[in-house]
Amino acid sequence: MKSDRIQLAHGSGGKLSHDLVQEIILPAFANEALSELHDGAKITVQGARLAFTTDSYVVKPLFFPGGDIGKLAVCGTVNDLAMTGALPLYLSAGFIIEEGFLFADLSRIVQSMRAAAEEAGVMIVTGDTKVVEKGAVDGIYLNTAGIGMLMEGTDISPTRVRPGQDILLSGCIGDHGVAVMAGRHNMVLPHTIASDCAPLNGLVKEMLTAVPQIAVLRDPTRGGLATTLNEIAQQAGVGILVEETAIPVRPEVAAVCEMMGFDPLYLANEGKMLIFIDPPYSARLLEIMQGHPYGQEARIIGRVTTAPAGQVGLKTVIGGVRLLDMLVGDQLPRIC
Amino acid sequence: MKSDRIQLAHGSGGKLSHDLVQEIILPAFANEALSELHDGAKITVQGARLAFTTDSYVVKPLFFPGGDIGKLAVCGTVNDLAMTGALPLYLSAGFIIEEGFLFADLSRIVQSMRAAAEEAGVMIVTGDTKVVEKGAVDGIYLNTAGIGMLMEGTDISPTRVRPGQDILLSGCIGDHGVAVMAGRHNMVLPHTIASDCAPLNGLVKEMLTAVPQIAVLRDPTRGGLATTLNEIAQQAGVGILVEETAIPVRPEVAAVCEMMGFDPLYLANEGKMLIFIDPPYSARLLEIMQGHPYGQEARIIGRVTTAPAGQVGLKTVIGGVRLLDMLVGDQLPRIC
Structure with a gap:
């Protein structure tokens, strides 16, 4: 730790949060x-x-x-x-x-x-x-x-992540972050921008009942989609490749992010989830998710790769691969 | 509620805390x-x-x-x-x-x-x-x-309180309240004054193993002994009579209370408990408690009466009975 004092970014859910947990909390309560x-x-x-x-x-x-x-x-x-x-x-x-x-x-x-x-x-x-x-x-x-x-017969754990698995996302990202920011600054935004905050347990129950093979479920809250993918890549010791064009962001959310200099990949979500699943089950899972109000926009956004272990790549619109890091610093404190 | 705003005393554990819970929290989450x-x-x-x-x-x-x-x-x-x-x-x-x-x-x-x-x-x-x-x-x-x-075979509940039961206290009261106050104001106090903060589960396990008949266990924290007794009297619909001379207070704690105008009966404790038990079991329970580091000063401080229901009386040193009310206001906020 470079300073002897807590910084705001220690609560971001990103890099500094992980350092704090690894260096102070975990050693004590192991x-x-x-x-x-x-x-x-x-x-x-x-x-x-x-x-x-x-x-x-x-x-x-x-x-x-x-x-x-x-x-x-x-x-x-x-x-x-x-x-x-x-x-x-x-x-x-x-x-x-x-x-x-x-x-x-x-x-x-x-x-x-x-x-x-x-x-x-x-x-x-x-x-x-x-x-x-x-x-x-x-x-x-x-x-x-x-x-x-x-739930009986389920085993959700990053240790079950394998190269070749599909990565599904349940819907659009960034809504919660933009809604909270708008509320904080009394910004007048399109009325279609609102937090996605919702209880996902009903949808998850349907998913796990039909497809108990799900390896990982994780909600990309603090630190956003990019940070959550990094956590899973590190815990599972695998690589992850996601497609920029496959990640849904509402146009109005994208516009606000553009204007304010935010990256939706790092904004908190409170009603979305990521799923890691073997490809044979993906179609069935998508069907179930798309039939539920909280999963209508579900889609496959990428897959698990063998290398580079612990890293997340984003295949960009123009075809290159950009390395997605964990959130460093905190673009928007007190988001949840 | 007389004001439209929260007051400090709503967090005291006393009368206003009870009003807050009864009027806002309970109706919502019933x-x-x-x-x-x-x-x-x-x-x-x-x-x-x-x-x-x-x-x-x-x-x-x-x-x-x-x-x-x-x-x-x-x-x-x-x-x-x-x-x-x-x-x-x-x-x-x-x-x-x-x-x-x-x-x-x-x-x-x-x-x-x-x-x-x-x-x-x-x-x-x-x-x-x-x-x-x-x-x-x-x-x-x-x-x-x-x-x-x-624990199997135990049933701790105010519904099991009956007139005639003994009321036991596990040790001296007021230590935590005085220690925190001293710390807050940088007072120089006798080094024997320290918070009684301790985990009581080891002692409780021994007690319940030997005497599963215990009707009520309650730790007199926020609001102190007097408020906790009032809670139990109200929940059980019984009267309570305790003897002032039987309630142990360390002389140095009593001296600080005297000086600062605090009543030890309303000060928080963090390592003490009250026990309600049928008299035939009291001697055995006291023996077990007094053999444990956190119960050495355990004693009987009073008994459950039929009337007046919901009220707590304190038999004073000079022989009169003073009505002990719940804490009203807050003599010492942020005690825990």
Whole structure:
């Protein structure tokens, strides 16, 4: 670590976040479940195979086109459970609230959590509320942890990634990042730009029921598609090649990115996922995904290669291959 | 609610905290597990009987005599699980860190979490790190959630409280509150004053193994002994009478409270518990508790009465009975 202090980019989900986890967190808490560094840990209690995960939410602003911190806090943790191949069941909710926060805003957030929990079919069963003095927190931060039941016959793990597998993406990228940024800066944008924040567990259940052979599910949140692909390439020790023309980005999102100097490949998504699967199952999986509201634009965006191990290549429109690195720095802090 | 804004006392664990939960949180998330309002929810997954709990930690200062935010974050959640009659197994850890926070302090906190987890015999298996810009959080806040396995043959619930039961307290009260206050104001206090922060699950396991008949276990944290007794009296619909002379307070803690105008009955504890038990089992339970480092000063402090339902009386030194209310307002915010 070059400085002796935490920088904003340590929370980006990119390169510095990984350094922080590798150098400070993992050495202290070393254990098998944690070292997998998945979206959630797989644990067994009294014979029950469970997934367990947590996330804190510090998004700014609290309310943005397509969602708010409450919807995000439920969907984010539900999705992390789903990405381990689990059926999400129970959530906890921790609130850290600034003195002077409006009850009306708290109610709105809580109602939004309720609605998202209902859609996802999970119960919020335990919680905690802390209040800190004015200035000691920026409005409200949430934490949710979640417990899910791992689906029988599934085994989602980067160790199952093999060269030749197809890489599927469930839909357009960059919507959440652009929506939050627009909300933050009070930008007037086309009304079609909204966060994609959604619970993916219903879709994942259909997918895993029909195609339990899925090797990896991962949602490209902080750090975006490029960072998530890099994580998987490194964990699996394989190469990845994706086609720029195959990656769907809404024209209006692309236009805002162009204008603001953002790269949609590094913007957070809150309702999308990547799937790694052996090619014989891809067509069936796409059919299922495209039949579901949260997977209508699903497509194959690339494949797993043997080399270069740990690296992600982007085949560009003009036919060259550009190396896609993990996010370095942070183009947009406090996105979730 | 009289104001349209959150006040500090809404996080006190006292009267306003209860109002907040009853008026905003519970109506939204209503379900059986949550409405028990225990330290943790009891849930069943694939036949496994589990406890699930969460707490956020915003203590100020981060380091205080006898502990720090890391030790607190592990012990607090371990204890909440133990208080449901569960063996704590797995924790999650969520970090919200201010830009510019010292790596050295983060390492110290993480090492402290590791040490507490080792003592408690739990594993930290999943986590999350967010970084927010300078000023958007006061240094660092933690959240831990925990999963435990409910002990066979135990049934810890306020519905099992009956008039005539003994009320036991595991040791001296007020140490944590005074230690944190001293740390906050850089007061020079006797070195014997230190937080009692400790994992109680080892002691609880011994107690429940020998005396599974225990009706209620509860740790008097935020809001202190008086607030916790009120919670139980209200949930169980019974009266409670405790003897002032039987409640142990260290002389040096009593002296600081006297000087600063604090009432030790309302100060937070982080390594103490209350037990409700039928009298025939009290002697055996006390013997076990007094043989354990975290229960050496255990004693009977009162009993459950039929009336007045929902109220707590304190038999004072001079023989009168004073009504003990829940904490109203907050004598010491950000205690955990």
